[in-house]
Amino acid sequence: MKVKLENLSKRWGKVVGADHINLDINDGEFVAFLGPSGCGKTTTLLMVAGIYKPTEGNIWFDNQVVNYMTPKDRNIGMVFQSYALYPHMNVFQNISYPLKLKKVPKNDMRERAQRVADMMGIGHLMDRRPAQLSGGQQQRVALGRALVKEPQLLLFDEPLSNLDARLRLSMRGEIKRLVIELGITAIYVTHDQVEAMTMADRIAVMKEGKLQAYDPPDELYDQPRTLFVAGFVGNPPMNFLEVEVSRKNGDYHAHREKFDAIVPTEQGEKTAGKGNVIMGIRPEDITISDEGVGGEIYVVEPLGRDDLVTVQIGEAIVHVLADPVLGLKMGQNVTLDFSTHKVQFFDPQTEKSLLWAE
Amino acid sequence: MTLRKRFGRAVPYVLLIITVLPVIVGYFWLILSSFSISTEGLRSTGFTLSNWSFLRGSPFGRGYPSIWKVTLNTFVVAIGMTIAVIVVSSLAGYALSRLNFPGRKSFLSLTLILHAFPSVTLLIGIYFVLRTLKLYNTVLGVGLVMIGFELPFGIWLMKGFFDNVSWDMERAAMIDGASRLRVWGEIILPTIKPGIAALAIFAFISGWNAWLIPKTFTIGAGQQATLSVYLENFRGDTVAVQWGAVTAVGLFQLIPVAIFFIFTQDLLLSIYAGGAKGGT
Ligand SMILES: Nc1ncnc2c1ncn2[C@@H]1O[C@H](COP(=O)(O)OP(=O)(O)O)[C@@H](O)[C@H]1O
Ligand SMILES: [Mg+2]
Numbered sequence: 001m002k003v004k005l006e007n008l009s010k011r012w013g014k015v016v017g018a019d020h021i022n023l024d025i026n027d028g029e030f031v032a033f034l035g036p037s038g039c040g041k042t043t044t045l046l047m048v049a050g051i052y053k054p055t056e057g058n059i060w061f062d063n064q065v066v067n068y069m070t071p072k073d074r075n076i077g078m079v080f081q082s083y084a085l086y087p088h089m090n091v092f093q094n095i096s097y098p099l100k101l102k103k104v105p106k107n108d109m110r111e112r113a114q115r116v117a118d119m120m121g122i123g124h125l126m127d128r129r130p131a132q133l134s135g136g137q138q139q140r141v142a143l144g145r146a147l148v149k150e151p152q153l154l155l156f157d158e159p160l161s162n163l164d165a166r167l168r169l170s171m172r173g174e175i176k177r178l179v180i181e182l183g184i185t186a187i188y189v190t191h192d193q194v195e196a197m198t199m200a201d202r203i204a205v206m207k208e209g210k211l212q213a214y215d216p217p218d219e220l221y222d223q224p225r226t227l228f229v230a231g232f233v234g235n236p237p238m239n240f241l242e243v244e245v246s247r248k249n250g251d252y253h254a255h256r257e258k259f260d261a262i263v264p265t266e267q268g269e270k271t272a273g274k275g276n277v278i279m280g281i282r283p284e285d286i287t288i289s290d291e292g293v294g295g296e297i298y299v300v301e302p303l304g305r306d307d308l309v310t311v312q313i314g315e316a317i318v319h320v321l322a323d324p325v326l327g328l329k330m331g332q333n334v335t336l337d338f339s340t341h342k343v344q345f346f347d348p349q350t351e352k353s354l355l356w357a358e
Numbered sequence: 359m360t361l362r363k364r365f366g367r368a369v370p371y372v373l374l375i376i377t378v379l380p381v382i383v384g385y386f387w388l389i390l391s392s393f394s395i396s397t398e399g400l401r402s403t404g405f406t407l408s409n410w411s412f413l414r415g416s417p418f419g420r421g422y423p424s425i426w427k428v429t430l431n432t433f434v435v436a437i438g439m440t441i442a443v444i445v446v447s448s449l450a451g452y453a454l455s456r457l458n459f460p461g462r463k464s465f466l467s468l469t470l471i472l473h474a475f476p477s478v479t480l481l482i483g484i485y486f487v488l489r490t491l492k493l494y495n496t497v498l499g500v501g502l503v504m505i506g507f508e509l510p511f512g513i514w515l516m517k518g519f520f521d522n523v524s525w526d527m528e529r530a531a532m533i534d535g536a537s538r539l540r541v542w543g544e545i546i547l548p549t550i551k552p553g554i555a556a557l558a559i560f561a562f563i564s565g566w567n568a569w570l571i572p573k574t575f576t577i578g579a580g581q582q583a584t585l586s587v588y589l590e591n592f593r594g595d596t597v598a599v600q601w602g603a604v605t606a607v608g609l610f611q612l613i614p615v616a617i618f619f620i621f622t623q624d625l626l627l628s629i630y631a632g633g634a635k636g637g638t
Contacts (some may be wrong), residue, residue: 051529072535083525089547101535145534 001152007057017043019209032200038354040209077146081158081353085130092126098149154186227351244270258314280344292337392606409602432584436565445562451516473510519553
């Protein structure tokens with residue numbers, strides 16, 4: 001099923017939950033809503049579910065506006081962060097509750113619930129109460145309950161946030177596989193950019209109720225359209241430096257106090273002569289080399305595969321991912337090479353990218 | 359175990375025994391007295407069953423109701439009150455907790471004010487209302503007034519329990535295809551069972567033990583009397599107080615409450631000790 005949000009807004013008096021959201025979701029597409037806590041992800045999702053009525057705008061399911069359709073008529077399945085299992089019902093009753101409400105015959109109901117439970121690997125726990133299950137098992141029951149009525153749209157609201165790191169990793173893969181296998185259109189809300197990047201076909205980045213970007217993960221990462229997206233996606237986050245770009249002896253240079261780096265021509269052409277701009281560069285795109293910009297190491301944090309090195313350049317601070325083999329130490333002087341074609345530039349006023357115009 | 363440790367363990371018990379002792383002595387005397395001709399301190403002057411004779415016939419002579427009629431009245435008031443308070447409170451509490459309707463805030467504060475309001479000050483006003491409605495000196499009238507006085511408390515209690523039920527669970531049920539009424543009945547109510555049980559116990563006991571309202575709105579120990587009012591007749595102004603009979607009727611009145619407590623004390627304890635715990 002295709003989903004389309006058209007100018008969708010939700011307000012409670014002065015509080016804005018969602019602000020004129022426009023996006024299309026293709027049939028069978030897996031879309032993530034990504035943004036910090038309080039940015040309106042849940043609000044938007046609950047409007048799609050029919051729990052909240054939009055203040056403004058339309059929700060389309062295929063060719064139908066569903067604004068006033070009740071949740072039960074929308075044929076959707078939803079998984080909540082808190083699992084939202086019914087504590088007084090056992091696993092079987094939880095999973096089969098949607099079927100019971102649809103008045104599916106008893107035998108049919110039993111069979112379908114068992115099939116879904118087996119698929120989720122909880123077929124042997126049918127008689128347990130939710131309180132007798134582990135977090136991961138509860139999550140599976142919640143998934144089973146959402147899937148049992150064979151919905152046309154699956155909604156997830158931070159379903160993995162309550163699980164421990166290991167389990168989160170394995171459930172992440174499982175959910176992705178399941179959704180792709182079943183071919184159901186899915187919206188997955190998360191504040192964890194890794195989850196969004198790894199699972200979704202497209203990511204809708206939100207901030208303060210507004211849609212910031214709606215792109216496939218790699219584009220979001222390599223061509224961030226706003227300063228916010230650039231800073232939010234990627235870990236450790238992108239470095240930002242206020243610089244001025246100008247042309248000297250045929251090369252473009254980005255410079256600021258105690259800082260001068262060569263910028264690729266493509267980016268230089270779009271930013272030279274624009275006064276102060278914000279340069280963005282990811283920690284993994286800066287290399288420690290023999291020549292470049294000099295700075296002093298403020299602190300070194302080993303991350304295992306890499307060292308996260310914080311370098312002070314004049315007033316500015318940049319984070320660099322460095323090979324632990326280099327054995328960098330606090331207080332040491334290093335030179336950094338900023339010359340990469342992955343460097344980003346943003347307008348400090350509009351916070352929009354100067355490279356990837358709409 | 360060292361002596362010190364042993365001593366440390368004994369202290370709470372000693373304190374408990376000291377505080378509970380007067381109560382136990384009181385009950386002991388109550389039982390003793392009801393089976394005695396008279397008592398001197400905690401000593402009986404002789405065994406008798408005559409104090410319990412009120413169980414047969416009418417102790418105050420013709421025209422007065424039998425104890426069974428009065429017990430029935432009390433049951434009707436207490437059970438009726440329990441049912442009405444639970445139904446109204448759980449519906450109103452749900453609405454106040456979940457729905458956003460005009461006047462919700464003022465309704466809430468009004469309920470709180472009514473709960474804190476000394477009911478005695480309303481008695482005269484209610485008397486006139488009952489007279490007008492021809493409900494003065496009826497079990498129904500007494501029941502309605504007591505329901506009215508109990509509701510603010512009940513609604514607040516139930517609202518609190520509903521507030522603790524996660525919204526997600528309700529949303530999940532609506533997405534699963536349940537109507538609001540089904541969500542309320544099949545999902546929310548079962549998860550706040552301990553709360554309902556607590557309110558039922560409170561309502562039943564306050565209905566069963568009520569004295570002020572039945573006393574005010576019924577005439578003496580008439581056909582519409584409840585046990586507390588009836589009990590009072592044993593210490594009329596003209597005759598000497600029949601302590602033996604008073605204790606026997608008192609014990610009689612105590613029996614249902616005691617049974618109630620025995621069956622619900624685990625539940626009550628869990629409510630008092632940590633609020634209702636209802637899974638996730
Ligand atoms: N029922 C509500 N009433 C009033 N404000 C709300 C309600 N639900 C959410 N909000 C507000 O809307 C904003 C977005 O919330 P939410 O969608 O829950 O954010 P997210 O899920 O992205 O963390 C927040 O400022 C929140 O306080
Ligand atoms: Mg949320």
